[in-house]
Amino acid sequence: MSAPLPVTWQKGIYLPEPALWLDAHGGQGLSFVSHAHADHVANHRHIVCSVPTAHLLRERFGFTAPITALEFGQPWEHGGHRMVLAPAGHVLGSAMIHVTRLADGESLLYTGDFKLRHGLTAEPAQPLPADTVIMECTFGQPHYQFPPLEEVRAAIHRWCRDALDNGSVPVLFGYSLGKAQETQALLAGEDLAIAVHPAVAGMNEAYEQLGVTLPPWEKYIGDSGGRVLVFPPNTVRSTPLRKIKNKVTAMVSGWA
Ligand SMILES: [Zn+2]
Incomplete structure (x- = not known):
């Protein structure tokens, strides 16, 4: 041996x-x-x-x-x-x-x-x-059991839709590399317009250059206008978000 x-x-x-x-x-x-x-x-x-x-x-x-x-x-x-x-x-x-x-x-x-x-x-x-x-073992313990992706996707859609129906601005937080793109892909096909933080926009462009198809998105320039916002978690206390008084926020870690 x-x-x-x-x-x-x-x-x-x-x-x-x-x-x-x-x-x-x-x-x-x-x-x-x-x-x-x-x-x-x-x-x-x-x-x-x-x-x-x-x-x-x-x-x-x-x-x-x-x-x-x-x-x-x-x-x-x-x-x-x-x-x-x-x-x-x-x-x-x-x-x-x-x-x-x-x-x-x-x-x-x-x-x-x-x-x-x-x-x-x-x-x-x-x-x-x-x-x-x-190996990385972040969720290596057997007691970690996660719901099926479809369930999570449906819950995110419902949450965004409810927020918009209530006149709120839904903000989903996800790391600008990878998790923000996965979050946008989860929103595809649901007739939800997406606006993203500039850091996410830069990474979206890199993903698209590498051949990944994302749902339509635009860069956030201060007007949420009925869109779902996708921002990096470190912007939670940033001025653009502070200005949105009627927002609701959720974190999408994507780690599992
Ligand atoms: Zn990583």
Whole structure:
């Protein structure tokens, strides 16, 4: 039997044999970046990530470091190991990395943030079998049971419709990357007009450039006009929202 791939923790997960960091927090040498959420991204000397994540890092966040951008399933050999990315289903471009030691075939899968239920705006997760698995476990405890997506979608529609019928402005909060787009996709086909915060608008454009179809949306410019607003959670106390006296708000985390 071959020995497992060594894994160390040095303020981040590190695989010493291929000299590869996994979502390292501080700037490091070579690091895999599983997706473009801020808590997974840092200024490394060399980044390996999926093609959509590379697009987001360069176009939306202005990264200039060298990036090895891999298609899902496209093998890349480095330091005596073969790396393959698989979709993680968390946000567009989110990836797991599968590492195989070429000498003996010993393998490891690092999931990053992942979601097994199919989303509307991210590639469906496709975990690969491996000898060692390092995984995010936010909802790993078996007592977490979530309602079916259709139920959640219907509840969100009803909530928005009730708010509009009552003359209120419904505001849905979701992270500008990924969760806001998923929220908009959930609203599709319900005859609900959508206006989004500028940060969400920028990310919507990036998603559309990457081939994702979103329902019609416009950038919020101070007039809600019977629309559902989709804003990032950190704008909850911002001036534009404070000005809307008759709003009702809800958070759509999308984590599960
Ligand atoms: Zn994330």
